[in-house]
Amino acid sequence: MRKKREKLLVISSCISRTIGGISNTLYYLVNELAASSDLTILGYLFDEKIDNVNILMKQNRKFLIEEHFRRKVRIWLYSIFKNYSKYDKVLCAAWTEAIAIAFFQRKRPPYYVMVHGNELMGESYLKCRLRDYIINHSEKLFANSEYTKNVCNKKWPSKECAVIHPPIDVTVKKPDREKNDDKFTVITVSRLEKRKGIQYAVKAVARLSKKYPNLVYRIVGGGDYRDTLERLIASHQLEKNIVLVGRVSEGEKYQELANSDLFVMPSFKTENSVEGFGVSYLEANLMGIPVIGTYSGGIPDAVIDGKTGVLIGEKDVDALEKTIEKFINRELQFSSETCIDWAFEHSSKKVAEKYQKELMGI
Known part of the structure; x- marks a missing residue:
């Protein structure tokens, strides 16, 4: 009997092939995951379309870094009036994206949080308490390195954390080297x-x-x-x-x-x-x-x-x-x-x- 394709919701305020950083990781990851699951994006996709993916929020304007927090807020507000219980699992690009699930969903599906390092540093007391609540109620953490995992283990010793390195685009063809004399x-x-x-x-x-x-x-x-x-x-x-x-x-x-x-x-x-x-x-x-x-x-x-x-x-x-x-x-x-x-x-x-x-x- 053929296994049923799981319904996966990915939450990210920015998914892009060219902007770099976390948005770049999400772009390549979503492209691959779409082949094995019914995938929906709650967030904003820049640059290029992704086949076989349903996008709940769309962004056609030029990427502006100062809009970053506003995009997150729009995701949170959008989630107040939506029901995500039909999804089997939710993958959140960061703990701040998980606010949409942790606080605005009465019947929330299990959610997983990607952890990158910087967002674990230098936060205010209230922000730390909010982060602790969201992490403690998640199913699992995905750290980008052993360093990040060690930080997570110290902060949340009972929370399971797996290390998965970010991807890169290996389809890039190496250009021919241009002559630069003896430099x-x-x-x-x-x-x-x-x-x-x-x-x-x-x-x-x-x-x-x-x-x-x-x-x-x-x-x-x-x-x-x-x-x-x-x-x-x-x-x-x-x-x-x-x-x-x-x-x-x-x-x-x-x-x-x-x-x-x-x-x-x-x-x-x-x-x-x-x-x-x-x-x-x-x-x-x-x-x-x-x-x-x-x-x-x-x-x-x-x-x-x-x-x-x-x-x-x-x-x-x-x-x-x-x-x-x-x-x-x-x-x-x-x-x-x-x-x-x-x-x-x-x-x-x-x-x-x-x-x-x-x-x-x-």
Whole structure:
């Protein structure tokens, strides 16, 4: 007898292929889960349509980050007048999305909460109490790394938590490398914010550029920290060695990675923010290049130290300088195939299979 397809409701205020972060994870996950369940989205889908999915709320306008909280509120208000008891299970992109189920549904179906790291930090007392209530009444948690799981275990020791890494798009074809003469190119692809540690990479390049004038550092991405980085680059007179590329398209991003020899993102933990995993390291690996990360947050889940990259301490310019130099001199060399294979372990299909096993027992 054929097994009945379960009705799954996914709640997310933003699902997108190109915006990045959690929205990107949800996009690839929903595409795969739709093949094995009757899937409905409560939330907003940007960029592209998803086949075989019912969307309860639609968003056709341009994505605006300042609208993020308003979208969540709209989901909560929408849920007051709806009955979700027909769904077998509910997957919430974050604990705040679960408010729609935990408080506005008299007969609520079992709900599962995805946990990413940042949302567990620096909250007010009332927000923590609200979060505790929602988490304690959930069926299970899905953490994006062992670090995030450990944080959950400390906060909610009786709550079951499974680790499932975020997916990446492994269907991307590696672009041909563009000629760059004899230059050694280091790259960072990231939002430009202090926590990403780009300032330490700039300082390391400042030291190395005196010995290796052919060293180039390309910083891809936009953000509020750009002005600070511009001043830092100017103070070291590194305009010929360091390029602030700015925001780029998905295709341009992978071309930048394909043109590079080494990816660097020395993130560090702050009071209110942490790298819960680090998809950017895997995207670099997908292009066959090794990475340098830190022993911070969930980064050790994304980087296999000594195989797909190297892990160093937070804010350690000396270690960063020495490690980059070893790559320049080929004292450190990693197999491109190993890097690519590790990236493929995070295909949306493989990640979705793990969710299917946890949610539906498939």
